[in-house]
Amino acid sequence: MIKPRTASGTLELLPREQVVFQRLLDIVRDTYASFGFMPLETPVFELSEVLLTKTGGETERQVYFVQSSGALEKNEPGLPELALRFDLTVPLARYVAEHEHDLAFPFRRYQIQRVYRGERAQKxxxxxFYQCDIDVIGKDSLSTRYDAEIPAVINAVFERMQIGEFTIQFNHRKLLRGFFETLGIEGTQQDAVLRELDKLDKRGEAAVRDTLVGEGFGLSADTAERLLAFSRVRSVSHEDALAKLAALGEGTAMFKEGRDALRNTLEQLKSLGVPESRYALNLSIARGLDYYTGIVYETTLDAHPGIGSICSGGRYDNLASSYTKSKLPGVGISIGLSRLYWQLREAGIIEAGASSVDVLVALMDEADLEDALSLSQSLRAQGLNVETQLEARKLAKQFQYADKLGIPYVAMRGGSEREAGQVTIKNLKTGAQTAMPYNGAQDAAAVARYLKGDA
Amino acid sequence: MIKPRTASGTLELLPREQVVFQRLLDIVRDTYASFGFMPLETPVFELSEVLLTKTGGETERQVYFVQSSGALEKNEPGLPELALRFDLTVPLARYVAEHEHDLAFPFRRYQIQRVYRGERAQKxxxxxFYQCDIDVIGKDSLSTRYDAEIPAVINAVFERMQIGEFTIQFNHRKLLRGFFETLGIEGTQQDAVLRELDKLDKRGEAAVRDTLVGEGFGLSADTAERLLAFSRVRSVSHEDALAKLAALGEGTAMFKEGRDALRNTLEQLKSLGVPESRYALNLSIARGLDYYTGIVYETTLDAHPGIGSICSGGRYDNLASSYTKSKLPGVGISIGLSRLYWQLREAGIIEAGASSVDVLVALMDEADLEDALSLSQSLRAQGLNVETQLEARKLAKQFQYADKLGIPYVAMRGGSEREAGQVTIKNLKTGAQTAMPYNGAQDAAAVARYLKGDA
Structure with missing residues (x-):
């Protein structure tokens, strides 16, 4: 006998939890689709040679390789042929480069699939885990207007999830680098400063200041202070965001480019009707990944800042330089849904919900089976999810079963109901029982309306 | 530069194909849910020790093992810790055994996920590939009534898919084994005969007859002929199925048990309103897998018998004997959706469809941007999937783009439309243009109805 258990670092849910998770997945998918993104799915494994082109040792240590038992026995030197994807961006890059001539640009896709990282598992x-990505990819160029569409989508997603108020915060790499230029920070030192500022959350201002004025960087105390002051900029409203951008003063051409792009993004968010409480400037956001070149986004729950960013992304100049000579600029964002779900559950914001089943059709007597089956089919035809009890057992047991599964209603139609031309509906939450007219499929619509709560 | 490509033996789709595939997945899911099955997802990998308990060398050769780069470097002897699931049945068995005390029985779940087999890839x-499974698992016992519910679900799935007429065919292991008993075939010889009859499709009657009367089996010519005659039984209607069961005559207790179960299943399919053209007895179905113990199902497309079974399953006595002492009988069925999609496409039954985007909001002039954004949001609020052109370009280019993506409508609202309080809708299929009143969000419902084809 083998002890049944899952590998550590995986999230497996009980049925009523799975229904909640599925609802979140559906909200993400439906919202992404409503903004005109089309679905994409890629294989869970990529050829190792294709997957690992751009990545350094850091990423490679986290990759899972895949080998059939046959290949394992051969034990050939070198990397195995296949590896599991560790994000959805590399598969997207490979896909766009591979199918470039079959796609229409700008190419807009959503992709909601699991990704794999060989990390040491911890709480x-x-x-x-699931990633839920949207990206818009241009050929040769892509207007910065797409920068504003992404937060509009994310606003709609989290609004529908009803997980509390949230703020989509953004910064711009060109604003940052332009500001560095005005301070005389150039070239590779810009990257180093960027990476250091990215640690503000974890290390705190004092430690970062020490590093910036220390040996490696050698910045003046005044320069360090101006960098930190810049990083502290946060807006609290639409007008405040515009005012704070203006208050930054003038700068290099790159600085102005970043500032103007952010101004346009702010204006478009207004046109798109995104509430101004939902977006803000946050000039501390750097996003460690080197490939971002324009706007960068992070999203936080207002009541749970400790959870950190629940949705991040940004703009990049060239998606697929390892695979094609075509220039493919893009902008995108990703929701890490498994982690978000887990954190929301830990924080008590979501809990196991109702069943996906709307009603249980009970069976009290073997003689009622045919009737129970046809009642069930009639209610299904009205769009309800219906489970039929196929074995007669005590009603109390059937109520208990429905209750454990989170099924809200039980429908009963025994001999007495048939004689009276009725069906009895029990609401398991209130305990109330209601008799409704029912003589066959023609009466199912009214019963279904009642069960859907419309009546 | 690395050539972008996928691993062989994977099915990756272009956007308009993916929309079609997604529609099939949604039909399966919605239908499974409508019959009161709840969703389940399990991790793509299981602990090797847990996954490979019951399986022999045959299965093990087809398993994909998973190792992080760290584990790969260590190159420790023995099987890697993790392996990809090769079906959804073993993960179900592990799940039910692991969570037995948190589940309500009968446990009804659907699971729609990809599975992995290290086979040599061929056309x-x-x-x-995707498997779409439903199973009902009982604790200690499970009424044979669930045997009839499964084909009712499958009938609803394929009816909604509109892929042509189909027949769900079934046989019963007890009828088969009972019939063997009446012929004096007992014990392990039953298994051997079962496996041989399972090859009728591939080898043909003459070859199977030769084997049955040959050295290994040593059956008489008469016995072999009676086995083949039994295998030829097919019903063409509900009454014919009952008549053909009656015509089999009497037999052992096991034979009668199988026959009575099939009779009950036939009666319930009628109560469930499944058209009698959609189900049939086919006493040649054996299903090679040893663990089936009752009814067995296969489903074929009437116009494409060559495709073979598109959906198979059956009843088993004990799901999880490797993991728990509890007796867990069940009945289930599986649709191999990747293979089905591929075959339907090859046969020309389905082709790349319309976009998931309902309408493209065009942009003819930079000055129209704000209006285009708010029109888009108003239509989204009416439940439409809307893409906005964010860069003004020639209308012909925008029509071309929409057409390539399969977007059916383009909405235009330039200066002249704004003055007239209108929006112009172009139907890309017919080329027809229609002007509709539009002065803001309050008019969006009527436009949406038109675009949905309700007006």
């Missing part, structure tokens, strides 16, 4: 860190 | 055979 709340997963080795398998 | 139409996939190393990664």
């Amino acid at each position: 709340g860190r997963f080795r398998e | 139409g055979r996939f190393r990664e």
Whole structure:
């Protein structure tokens, strides 16, 4: 006998939890689709040679390789042929480069699949987790207007999830680098400063200041202070964001480019009707990944800042330079849904919900089976999810069963109901029982309306 | 530069194909849910020790093992810790055994995920493919009534898919084994005969007859002929199925048990309103897998018998004997959706469809941007999937783009439309243009109805 258990670092749910998770997945998918993104799915494994082109040792240590038992036995030197994707960006790059001539640009896709990282498992860190990505990819060029569409989508997603108020915060790499230029910070030192500022959250201002004025960087105390002051900029409203951008003063051409792009993004968010409480400037956001070149986004729950960013992304100049000579600029964002779900559950914001089943059709007597089956089919035809009890057992047992599963209603139609031309509906939450007219499929619509809460 | 490509034996789709595939997935999911099955997802990898308990060398050769780069470097002897699931049945068994005390029985779940087999890739055979499973698991016992519910679900799934007429065919292991008993075939010889009859499709009657009367089996010519005659039984209607069961005559207790179960299943399918053209007895169905113990199902497309079974399953006595002492009988069925999609496409039954985007909001002039954004949001609020052109370009280019993506309508609202309080809708299929009143969000419902084809 083998002890049944899952690998550590995976998130497996009980049925009523799975229904909640599925609802979140559906909200993400439906919202992404409503903004005109089309679905994409890629294989869970990529050829190792294709997957690992751009990545350094850091990423490679986190990759899962895949080998059939045959290949394992051969034990050939070198990397195995296949590896599990560790994000959805590399598969997107490979896909766009591979199918470039079959796609229409700008190419807009959403992709909601699991990704894999060979990390040491710890609480709340997963080795398998869902990412929910949208990206818009241009050919040769892509207007910065797409920068504003992304937060509009994310606003709609989290609004529908009803997980409390949230703020989509953004910064701009060109504003940052332009500001560095005005301070005389150039070239590779810009990257180093960027990476250092990215640590503000974790290390705190004092430690970062020490590093910036220390040996490696050698910045003046005044320069360090101006960098930190810049990083502290946060807006609290639409007008405040515009005012704070203006208050930054003038700068290099790159600085102005970043500032103007952010101004346009702010204006478009207004046109798109995104509430101004939902977006803000946050000039401390750097996003460690080197490939971002324009706007960068992070999203936080207002009541749970400790959870950190629940949705991040940005703009990049060239998606697929490892695979094609075509220039493919893009902008995108990703929700790490497994981690978000886990954190919301830990914080008590979501809990196991109702069943996906709307009603249980009970069976009290073997003689009622045919009737129970046809009642069930009639209610299904009205769009309800219906489970039929196929074995007659005590009603109390059937109520208990429905209650454990989170099924809200039980429908009963025994001999007495048939004689009276009725069906009895029990609401398991209130305990109330209601008799409704029912003589066959023609009466199912009214019963279904009642069960859907419309009546 | 690395050539972008996918691993062989995977099915990756272009956007308009993916929309079609997604529609099939949604039909399966919605239909499974409508019959009161709840969703389940399990991790893509299981602990090797847990996954490979019951399986022999045959299965093990087809398993994909997973190792992080760290584990790969260590190159320790023995099987890697993790392996990709090769079906959804073993993960279900592990799940039910692991969570037995948190589940309500009968446990009804659907699971729609990809599975992995390390097979040599060949046309139409996939190393990664979707399985769409439903199972009902009882604790200690499970009424044979659930045997009839499964084909009712499958009938609803394929009816909604509109892929042509189909027949769900079934046989019963007890009828088969009972019939063997009446012929004096007992014990392990039953298994051997079962496996041989399972090859009728591939080898043909003459070859199977030769084997049955040959050295290994040593059956008489008469016995072999009676086995083949039994295998030829097919019903063409509900009454014919009952008549053909009656015509089999009497037999052992086991034979009668199988026959009575099939009779009950036939009666319930009628109560469930399944058209009698959609189900039939087919006493040649054996299903090679040893663990089936009752009814067995296969489903074929009437116009494409060559495709073979598109959906198979059956009843088993004990799901999880490797993991728990509890007796867990069940009945289930599986649709291999990747293979089905591929075959339907090859046969020309389905083709790339319309976009998931309902309407493209065009942009003819930079000055129209704000209006285009708010029109888009108003239509989204009416439940439409809307893409906005964010860069003004020639209308002909925008029509071309929409057409390539399969977007059916383009909405235009330039200066002249704004003055007239209108929006112009172009139907890309017919080329027809229609002007509709539009002065803001309050008019969006009527436009949306038109675009949905309700007006």
